[in-house]
Amino acid sequence: MGLTHFDEEGKVVMVDVTNKEDTVREAAATGKIQVSPEVYEAIRSGAVGKGDVLGVASTAGIMGAKRTSELIPLCHILPLTNCRVRFEMVPEEYTIYCYCTVKTTGKTGVEMEALTGVSVALLTIYDMCKALDKSMEIGEIYLCRKTGGKSGEIQNEN
Amino acid sequence: MGLTHFDEEGKVVMVDVTNKEDTVREAAATGKIQVSPEVYEAIRSGAVGKGDVLGVASTAGIMGAKRTSELIPLCHILPLTNCRVRFEMVPEEYTIYCYCTVKTTGKTGVEMEALTGVSVALLTIYDMCKALDKSMEIGEIYLCRKTGGKSGEIQNEN
């Protein structure tokens, strides 16, 4: 089996989903950003008071997920019916984990929307903290779970 | 020193760069995607023949870098004067490394543009290969180097 985004001559194409059925589809993706103790503390105190970095990052992640088809050349346009971005702070690692869940009723899955939501949310955290720390690292971005569509349920353990 | 994207009341603001000088600024970022042997082989053979995944990902990465200020809420709009995205394939790890370099003459740096270019390029690879492998992982996204502006040269070793 070869790559689905190329035709018989090796030219790039958007996959033809015209004849696929509209089904409920859901995907969840995750990722993390590793920061300095100083940045970690700034984010933590903002989350409970003034300077809410994670609030801005949630909003940016949801807006980014909605624009996935503009960024990823061969993604189909999908009317998302649900999107949420949440964070988990792990103090012993100075790390913020991000989770993005996306749903639609459509002909293709929403994995890319969930992964884009995570990426944009983490880049937003980076942007807001980069004056304090220029050695942050974003990583471990992957698909946690996916339901609906021909490939059915997929689950990736960490 | 606190976060620069919030005012004295903890409200989010775009940082005021009105009085900063226009200087030449450059930034380079990196990241990687870990794939299955099957995907690695599909990408490798495309790069030398038909089905050029990395060519599409380069184009997407450059286009993504140009749209950084639309995605990241507090990023300034910058007229990029140069952008390139390149890849390095490491067969023993089944990994593709991505590098994005961005330049501008302006009042703020282009770190976020370089990091966004890397992120969009790697997400594009993910999208084009996801029919073959749903357990790929994107990671190690960080700023390699930055020159120009008040903070001068910054270098991050791997």
Add this chain to the structure above:
Amino acid sequence: MGLTHFDEEGKVVMVDVTNKEDTVREAAATGKIQVSPEVYEAIRSGAVGKGDVLGVASTAGIMGAKRTSELIPLCHILPLTNCRVRFEMVPEEYTIYCYCTVKTTGKTGVEMEALTGVSVALLTIYDMCKALDKSMEIGEIYLCRKTGGKSGEIQNEN
């Protein structure tokens, strides 16, 4: 009853409409711009001859309504099936009233699209006349009418 755009922890979410039915939905919104006698006369004469401010504003309003989900963070993407923007000039008040009607067949209403269409149309009038008058005022933007969906018909008298 609390705000629908936050989860149990107070974090922002796009409302989940996955299980709502696709129904025909319609919304109409209005707003106005108060201008100087000089601007009023310039718009009026353009509407019947050269320099058609309201024609440009209609086009901008329709295009703005189509992009609502990009501007308003938690709005769902909706394929509008109809949109029109029209104006009513009231000479004794030196005021132009704007009306925007939007329809879709979908899982959520189109109130925000109608309100965004009105706002962008009025801002466009402001932009085209601001060399003549810098004290114009935009106001009285509200939802006139809404049909379809769970909340059924809503009517707001002026």
Add this chain to the structure above:
Amino acid sequence: MGLTHFDEEGKVVMVDVTNKEDTVREAAATGKIQVSPEVYEAIRSGAVGKGDVLGVASTAGIMGAKRTSELIPLCHILPLTNCRVRFEMVPEEYTIYCYCTVKTTGKTGVEMEALTGVSVALLTIYDMCKALDKSMEIGEIYLCRKTGGKSGEIQNEN
């Protein structure tokens, strides 16, 4: 003096600013949203705890201001050097006032950016509260102050 956005034949044009000098320009605009007591209370309690409507609206307003030239047909593209959106809650009127300040160094003013920032921020509040109240009204959107450029300082009293 006629409208500046039309040529001698009455055809729409983007005003030619090629020969204008780059100067520091600033603009501040305001507007308000009138809500029900129930919505007012929901917003107020969110601002101090969970469900921060005004935080999301600030972010949306800043992002909207950056995209003004895409929405308003004849606006020039301007690299904003500063943007902030803040709110003032007036309990006796059940009203939230919004203020947006924008700066740039460029050939044209940033009035439209400030007015667009206000409009998008207020529309975002509307969107997040519309499940509770469908009779909210947005109004009193005008330019408070403008400095820089040929027309110098402009001040509009309320």
Add this chain to the structure above:
Amino acid sequence: MGLTHFDEEGKVVMVDVTNKEDTVREAAATGKIQVSPEVYEAIRSGAVGKGDVLGVASTAGIMGAKRTSELIPLCHILPLTNCRVRFEMVPEEYTIYCYCTVKTTGKTGVEMEALTGVSVALLTIYDMCKALDKSMEIGEIYLCRKTGGKSGEIQNEN
């Protein structure tokens, strides 16, 4: 029969398709770019080796087709289910022909998406070759074929 994009008063409107049925629709459009022998040779050699102009143009054409409703004021937003852009090089004319095919299941046709895909692809070729030749010409852009919808099948011979 008059123009469908204006109401009884001659004001511009988006055509109301609310009551039209969702059917499978397909459209194919074509166009060409006439270049110098030097440019022709540069494109030809890139297509088989390094410097793949047509690969970049394909990607741009597909991305452009997806954004048709943002560019063309009265176009409806349509979730494309398939899009492909391909090229044919005719050495004796120093001409590259472009073909774009688009499909959807929706209430309106995809002619404009196919024509926009062709236009953006050809403009991308122009951009990448303009340092070598400033007298290239884009032309013969028309709809080849259209199926689905009320007007049924349409075929335009060259």
Add this chain to the structure above:
Amino acid sequence: MGLTHFDEEGKVVMVDVTNKEDTVREAAATGKIQVSPEVYEAIRSGAVGKGDVLGVASTAGIMGAKRTSELIPLCHILPLTNCRVRFEMVPEEYTIYCYCTVKTTGKTGVEMEALTGVSVALLTIYDMCKALDKSMEIGEIYLCRKTGGKSGEIQNEN
């Protein structure tokens, strides 16, 4: 001399203009659309009364020119300082000619902006008339004139 948009390995790059000087640059492009007598008459009567197709097309062309860098992958972002789109109707050919002029002060030329303005304006005419005629043809899109920058003045005769 080879193509400027590829590096030594044949990989696509945005051309580096960091060290180029900011100069005043201007470009003018043209193109035409051939229509049926019926469409020609509908456009002609609209231009002098109700249903102003060319007014909408002008607005769309200007807005399209401003978004060139989003559509054409390797175009630089340029703050246009002037843009106008005008039409000439030639009754004996049932043809509408379109002209777009663009100016900027920047490091790269505005040829692509002028050509994109023409293309979007002509596609908009097509869209608004396609219910009457599905055999229209867009063509003869080329650069008329260009001044400023290293290559100086370029003039293309018809």
